[in-house]
Amino acid sequence: MLKVSIYRYNPEVDDKPYMQDFDFDTQGKDLMVLDVLEQLKAQDTTITYRRSCREGVCGSDGLNMNGKNGLACITPLSATVKGNKLVLRPLPGLPVVRDLIVDMSMFYAQYEKVQPYLQNNSPAPAIERLQSPEDRAKLDGLYECILCACCSTSCPSFWWNPDRFIGPAGLLQSYRFLADSRDTATEERLAKLDDPFSVFRCHGIQNCVNVCPKGLNPTRAIGHIRNMLLSRAT
Amino acid sequence: MVRAVTSFGRSGLSDWLVQRVSGVILLAYFLFIGCNLIGGVDYIAWKALFAQTWVRVFSLMALLSLAAHAWIGIWAVLTDYLTERLMGTKGNVLRVALQLLVIVTIFVYVVWGVQILWGY
Numbered sequence: 051m052l053k054v055s056i057y058r059y060n061p062e063v064d065d066k067p068y069m070q071d072f073d074f075d076t077q078g079k080d081l082m083v084l085d086v087l088e089q090l091k092a093q094d095t096t097i098t099y100r101r102s103c104r105e106g107v108c109g110s111d112g113l114n115m116n117g118k119n120g121l122a123c124i125t126p127l128s129a130t131v132k133g134n135k136l137v138l139r140p141l142p143g144l145p146v147v148r149d150l151i152v153d154m155s156m157f158y159a160q161y162e163k164v165q166p167y168l169q170n171n172s173p174a175p176a177i178e179r180l181q182s183p184e185d186r187a188k189l190d191g192l193y194e195c196i197l198c199a200c201c202s203t204s205c206p207s208f209w210w211n212p213d214r215f216i217g218p219a220g221l222l223q224s225y226r227f228l229a230d231s232r233d234t235a236t237e238e239r240l241a242k243l244d245d246p247f248s249v250f251r252c253h254g255i256q257n258c259v260n261v262c263p264k265g266l267n268p269t270r271a272i273g274h275i276r277n278m279l280l281s282r283a284t
Numbered sequence: 285m286v287r288a289v290t291s292f293g294r295s296g297l298s299d300w301l302v303q304r305v306s307g308v309i310l311l312a313y314f315l316f317i318g319c320n321l322i323g324g325v326d327y328i329a330w331k332a333l334f335a336q337t338w339v340r341v342f343s344l345m346a347l348l349s350l351a352a353h354a355w356i357g358i359w360a361v362l363t364d365y366l367t368e369r370l371m372g373t374k375g376n377v378l379r380v381a382l383q384l385l386v387i388v389t390i391f392v393y394v395v396w397g398v399q400i401l402w403g404y
């Protein structure tokens with residue numbers, strides 16, 4: 051029997067959060083963590099979490115599983131269970147709405163700050179703005195982000211300053227537009243990032259790289275932004 | 285975007301650069317001192333070493349680097365842990381008080397250091 055321990059908190063009835071333990075029979079199968087949750091929810095319908103695509107595409111079921119952030123739907127038990135125990139908690143550092151659901155407002159507010167959309171003031175061409183294959187390749191490793199927040203909520207700098215440090219996810223998207231040959235707002239974008247918090251609270255701890263379920267590397271993107279700021283200023 | 289009037293250069297980039305450059309200077313200085321200590325030194329040799337102007341200038345550079353490095357580092361730590369978001373107004377009071385204390389301490393050490401370097 052697998053011991054599953056789930057963080058429970060319903061602010062309407064509970065004074066404080068508690069851990070609820072379940073015995074779970076995997077029947078020898080290497081299930082995904084989300085499958086375990088779904089089966090437990092069939093027994094106890096009050097267990098609350100987000101999920102949608104169940105295939106690592108929507109980014110809604112980011113959880114902290116045995117201490118490491120990831121997507122429950124694509125994390126097999128074999129990759130996370132240690133000593134027959136599975137501890138499920140909400141993503142750290144954000145306010146808990148209920149059980150495994152966190153309030154992502156602060157995360158989205160940081161995302162909004164980087165203006166995650168193409169800006170180009172030149173008149174739009176008749177069909178489309180063309181980009182060479184080389185320039186397009188610069189967006190690889192950036193555009194794939196699904197905004198699951200696994201990275202930002204594993205970053206100590208984001209825990210302490212979620213209102214001032216943009217965090218790895220936002221910065222990865224910031225660089226996605228800084229690196230886009232079709233975007234002409236580079237200077238304005240960089241000017242907004244020069245303060246001591248937005249970018250420079252990153253101390254290169256690389257927790258973000260360690261957890262990204264899409265295998266992306268926010269630390270590298272942050273390094274690129276820093277270099278752009280450096281060459282702009284010196 | 286964010287006001288950070290108490291940060292060293294008020295820009296994240298300049299703080300970052302100063303932190304790297306001062307780090308390199310400090311490393312060079314400690315290697316230099318280490319090399320001089322390694323064979324063992326007596327008072328005469330030590331005094332002769334610091335009688336040279338370039339050693340004093342180098343030492344002053346290291347001292348100022350240490351001051352800047354310490355300030356930027358401590359500022360970052362204080363603005364991580366002692367914030368209004370985490371502790372309410374108490375966070376602001378505590379942070380500013382500690383910042384003042386650190387500034388005064390660093391200032392005293394710099395003045396004292398200059399006195400030692402050029403006073404003997």
Ligand code: SF4
Pocket residue numbers: 194195196197198199200201202218219222261262263264265266268
């Ligand atoms: S960078 Fe990775 S971990 Fe971070 S939000 Fe995007 S997909 Fe999730």
Ligand code: SF4
Pocket residue numbers: 204205206207208217218251252253254255256257258259268269272
């Ligand atoms: S590398 Fe930077 S952004 Fe990533 S976890 Fe560390 S401090 Fe946070």
Ligand code: FES
Pocket residue numbers: 100101102103104105106107108109110111112121122123124
């Ligand atoms: S449910 Fe969509 S990413 Fe897991």
